[in-house]
Amino acid sequence: MNVIDSIVTQAASIAAVRRDIHAHPELCFEEVRTADVVAQKLTEWGIPIHRGLGKTGVVGIVKGRDGGASGRAIGLRADMDALPMQEFNTFAHASQHHGKMHACGHDGHTAMLLAAAQHFAKHRNFDGTVYLIFQPAEEGGGGARVMMEDGLFEQFPMQAVFGMHNWPGMKAGQFAVSPGPVMASxxxxxxxxxxxxxxxxxxxxxxxxxxxxxxxxxxxxxxxxxxxxxxxxxxxxxxxxxxxxxxxxxxxxxxxxxxxxxxxxxxxxxxxxxxxxxxxxxxxxxxxxxxxxxxxxxPPTVNSAAEADFARQVMAGIVGEANVVVQEPTMGAEDFAFMLQAKPGAYCFIANGDGTHRDMGHGGGPCTLHNPSYDFNDDLIPLGATYWVRLAEEWLAAARA
Known part of the structure; x- marks a missing residue:
């Protein structure tokens, strides 16, 4: 597995951020504290930010070694909101807010993109611009659509946009991506x-x-x-x-x-x-x-063929061809679909494992999405962040060629 060493080195500190977010879940369009954490980290690393799209959304702007002069840009999106459900876990980072829980791993999605952002800030190994999209209100609020209505793609022009979701039950160390419909309306x-x-x-x-x-x-x-x-x-x-x-x-x-x-x-x-x-x-x-x-x-989440194939190639370079599996479509829904209606891109799954990663004190239920015993697998942070970095670097390099 070809993960980036500097990301591995910083993984523990990013995992601490993830657990802090997990302990303080916020529902759709209420992600004020979470957005503050994201904004503070990006600013700390010297990444300019824009706040307020979709009420609580945060966009980080990372210019490459050319200062973004090429005009080429890629968007990487993570969602930030939690679910209105009671957590059964009792470990140290369990939810401190009654009736609210990060039961879908959006805390982990935010952490993986933050880990990539930290690397981008130190190693701008690309020409063009990477936009880091921290989106509110995926769980029923349509935050992607609201960010777009507020001018996301007009203020931050990009040629493609990519998203990623953890997927319990898949063997950790694997990815899944396929062209065409991957999630339902x-x-x-x-x-x-x-x-x-x-x-x-x-x-x-x-x-x-x-x-x-x-x-x-x-x-x-x-x-x-x-x-x-x-x-x-x-x-x-x-x-x-x-x-x-x-x-x-x-x-x-x-x-x-x-x-x-x-x-x-x-x-x-x-x-x-x-x-x-x-x-x-x-x-x-x-x-x-x-x-x-x-x-x-x-609407349905539909991956464009060229971008799905490109993502697959990037994944294969990190985990090997055998660990990039077919993305079986699911009848669950995802508001990243709105972004894919407006821009080419691909939405992939990163395996979350079978649940054995959970700390003592987890609930008795399975480690599945929208389950009160769920927890994100922090071991994915270096892998997910490496994918974001390599995807942006290689996509911008290919676009320049």
Whole structure:
């Protein structure tokens, strides 16, 4: 494994920063302390910063040996926010904020980019500019989109942007990257069925929304099995059904909520249109009406082919070809997707291992994402930082050639 020696030397101090961030988790758009830590470190290392994009976002600007005169630039992104969940771990760096936890490893993502930043500050072995993007609000807040709306790519022009996420269950020392869709779109729906309430002993005098809801839920699955091409991916999950207050009363209304996930906008367009038709026509068939709401949160995360291949080559130079595996797409969502809609780039996974890295005092659950017993593997800091450094150096060198 060809990690950079100077990064290894500083890894313990960066791990201490990571654990400090883990102990003080902040939710989306509330990452004031975390942003302060990032800004203080970058400033300490002599890296100019810009604050305020996406409310709490921080951008570090590292000019190469040419002072950035080439005009070429690459963006490296890490997310900073935590999740609204209670941590089960009791080790020394466990969350000090009740109901908040770094259960997805964004503390580790921030630490790996900080480690790369420290190296960049001392060894500007490239021509052009590296933009270090510390993004807020990935967990449902769409921080990437908000940073872009605030002028991220206008104020900091870059030709490509790259992201990275730790991936539990993969053997530590491995990476995964592939072209095309790697994470799904995330969308929510809410359907309110309006019937006519009445006595449960006399259902013929009303319009019962509950069996209408049951029929609707079943019908939605035919969209997946009969309207969508079998080779396309799509999931409709009805996760909430709310109706009624008494056992002997037919309710006036019934509410359905859930999510839809796809790997393409075309499939998403079809599913939304068909769900609306099914909902409205099912209600009409029973003399009921409905309100149909559909909210598109995050688009699919789609890696551009050239950048994914380039990232793979960089990874292979660090860990060897055998340790760069196929990135199996997941139906989870990621707001880095917004950046990839605007710029070429690639979103990769770095293996977090099987959880045996955790200190004594970890919770009894598995070391998986969004689990109260999760913790980031600090051994990844030198490896992840080395990837960021080599990726930027080699991408800018290739762009110059």
């Amino acid at each position: 995330s969308n929510e729906f809410k359907i309110t069925i309006h019937g006519k309430g009445g006595h449960a002993a006399m259902p013929h005098t009303g319009i019962d929304p509950v069996p209408i809801a049951c029929q609707m839920v079943q019908s939605f699955q035919t969209i997946i099995s009969r309207n969508k091409k079998p080779v396309d991916a799509g999931v409709i999950s009805v996760t909430m059904i709310h109706a009624g207050e008494a056992t002997n009363v037919v309710p006036d209304s019934c509410e359905l909520q859930g999510t839809v996930r796809t790997f393409s906008i075309e499939v998403l367009d079809m599913i939304e249109a068909r769900m609306k038709q099914v909902a409205e026509h099912t209600c009409a068939a029973h003399d009921a009406t409905c309100e149909f709401e559909f909210v598109r949160n995050y």
